[in-house]
Amino acid sequence: MLKIQAFHDTLGEDFKYLSEDEEVTSHNLYHKLNNKEGLEMEEEHGQSELEYLNIIRDVRDNEKQLYEKIKKLPQKSKSGRVIPKLEQDQTITFLRKGGLKKFFISNGEDSEEIYFYEAMKYLRVDKDEKKITPPKEYFDHLELNKLAFEIALTEEIIDNEKPTKTGNDLKIIRILRVLRKDTRFTDKEEETIDKLIKVWEDGNIPASITKDVLKQIKGITDSLRIYYQIISLVPNKYLETRREDKKINISGNTKVILSSYLKKGEE
Structure with a gap:
């Protein structure tokens, strides 16, 4: 069951079907997999994360041998695949330390964090696709991904220890406070701005999103x-109301949940 839980964790924080602090046990995972009403809910924006729980449910119900095989896979599972339109060979890795879970991708020169749906574009395959054996370059990529995760982990530790907000978070908070003074916003938009200020003050926005926001609004004056x-x-x-604000638990050892070598193929 631990391996199924690990693959379930691959859905990460983007997966809204489980509450943030809910432990995935054999009992409640069984409940989630059988909750038809929940599985049929549609997300308000874009592709639903529930699609991926549906995949697990379908495998469990219709491909029992595959389901058992997944349960018995060891940690640090690795594989490889060929992607025709890939610009260069890369490795994608899903890492976890406590409640901190992130995807990183490396081309051998550097490593960058990617969002859940970006990762799924690389990890989702047809069942008939043949895997390849990762070459020695895979291990160099993996080390870069692990190093990038450790750097991200250090940022999380610093954020958890800060009594006040500084750096990029403070920049966003100041910008939002200036926006709040603009009389053109509706009551609902003002309420949203207040929520944004609160989540940044509480440190709930990942550093990667904060950096992206600052990059995209640079030069905009309106x-x-x-x-x-x-x-x-x-x-x-x-922006959703949470039962309580909790700092991310980053205790325990860093774990490589899964990793895949992505080889550039002919188009």
Whole structure:
């Protein structure tokens, strides 16, 4: 069951079907997999994360041998595949330390964090696709991904220890406070700005999103344009009311949940 839980964790924080602090046990995972009403819900924006729980459910119900095989896979599972339109060979890795879960991709020169749906474009395959054996370059890529994760982990530790917000978070908070003074916003938009200020003050926005926001609004002077740009970049889940604010648990050892070598193929 631990391996199924690990693959379930691959859905990451973007997966809204489970509450943030809910442990995935044999009992409640069984409940989630059988909750037909929940599985049929549609997300308000874009492709639904529930699609991936549906895949697990379908494998469990219709491909029992494959389901058992997945359960018995060891940690640090690795594989490889050929992607025709890939610009260069890369390796994608899903890492976890406590409650901190991130995807990184490396081309051998550097490593960068990618979002959930970007990762799924590389990891989702047809069942008949043949895997390849990762070459020795895979291990260089993996080390870069692990190093990038450790750097991200250091940023999380620093953020958790800060009594006040500084750096990029503080820049965003100051920008939002200036926006709040613009009289053109509706009551609902003002309420949203207040929520944005709160989530950044509480440190709930990942550093990668904060950096992206600052990059995209650079040079924009109109308050309305800045507001809508920020809204388009911040996932709605961060604005939802939470039962309680908790710091991310980053205790325990760093774990490589899965990793895949991506080989450039002929188009």
